[in-house]
Amino acid sequence: MEDCPETPPPPAERDMDLPWCAPKPATEDQRAPDLVRRIMASPSYLEGDHDVNFLDRDDMRGVRLMLDYQKAETLLQAHGIAHSIVVFGATRIPEPARAAAEVAAREAALAQDPGDPHLQGALAIARRVAHKSRYYEVARAFGRIVGTQEGRHGNRLVVVTGGGPGMMEAANRGSHEAGARSVGLNITLPHEQYPNPYLTPDLCFRFHYFALRKLHFLKRARALVVFPGGYGTMDELFETLTLIQTRKILPVPVVLVGESFWRRAFDVDFLVEEGVIDPEDRDLFWYAEEAEEIWNGLQRWYQNAGRELTSAAPEVAGDR
Structure with missing residues (x-):
């Protein structure tokens, strides 16, 4: 019986190459x-x-969804991100200085051709956008409030947005x-969407599928704060309200910022009167105007619900 070798083989190196470590030489077959x-x-x-091309195949969709x-x-x-406050809103509402500059440019263009109906319409829209640009500063102030809470809650509560400009940029900027x-x-x-510059570099993700992006919006959400916006904003709002209505997720507070905008864009009383939602569904959200008002409302909602804004473990209403 031979003794155990004094020197075990190294993890990777060999004294002699194996036969397949070199291609067949031209001397054997040119x-x-x-x-x-x-x-x-x-x-x-x-x-x-x-193999990116292989992963892009239709029959690899399941793998892509998983990734x-x-x-x-x-x-x-x-990164220890346990809880989030999700902020949605229009990408088309810039900070006030930029909105004011756009109004001035539209006014100058109209002055050159006062009878042009297209220029008149463009100026009217620019003025309405400028009026709503005050909410950029509200979102920015709200992001700042949430940002000051991060350290108090074990670095677990953060602002989450869709990463784009407008209202999303403002909330990220405040944080x-x-x-x-x-x-x-x-x-x-x-048409590629650039991330806004105020995101944490290691915490900006780019999704292929809207469905998976939506899942991550709500997986850690402790509140939804919705500023004036268009199709994308309403998509996220109504999906969240539906999930709360059906109790597919544990209810979370939903705040619509800008009551005058939302009452025109979304007539909840009409839906109740038409019998397509129940009166209790009208109470799944409330309106606010200022950053402190939003934050104080969230605090009261959790106090009234007997829950904590940043509980130790995720709160779920079942496997979703």
């Missing part, structure tokens, strides 16, 4: 090097996780100014 190069250049030779979910989930966990982290959930679009 065509061999070119044939081997063609084989290794074929997409089939790429490992599956390095779309898992990358953000893994990194959010790694950034408070020295806090904030999250952006961007989406790949035919």
Whole structure:
């Protein structure tokens, strides 16, 4: 019986190369090097996780869905992001100075051709956008309030937005100014969406699927704060209200900022009167105007519900 060798084999190195460590030489077959190069250049030779074209195939959608979910989930966990306040709103409402500059430009253009109906309409819209631009500063102030809370709650509560300009930029900007982290959930679009500059670099994600992005918006959400916006904003608002209405998720506070806008855009009393929602569904949200008012309302909602804004563990109403 031989003794155990004094020196175990190294993890990777060998004294002698194995036969497959070099391609078949041209001295044995002059065509061999070119044939081997063609084989290794074929997409089939790429490992599956390095073959982007393969991953883009229709029958790989399940894998892409898993990756779309898992990358953000893994990194959010790694950064200790447990709870969020989600802020939605129009990308088309800029900060007040930019909105005022747009009004001035439209006025100058109309002065050159006062009878042009298109210029008249464009100026009217620019003025309405400028009127709503005050909410940029409200969202910014609200982001700052939430940002100051991050350290008080074990670095677990952050602002989450869709990562774009307008109201989302404002909320991220406020958190950034408070020295806090904030999250952006961007989406790949035919017309590329750039992230706003106030996101935490390691916490800005770009999704392929809207569905997975929506899941991450609500997975950690402790509140939804919705500023005036269009289709995308309303999509997220109504989906959240539906999930709360059906108790598919544990109810969370929903605040609509800008009552005069929302009462025209969304006539909840009409829906109750028409019998398509119940009176209790009218109470799934409330209106606010200022940042402190929003924050104080969230505090009261959780106090009245007997829950904490930042509980120790995620609160769910079942596996969603």
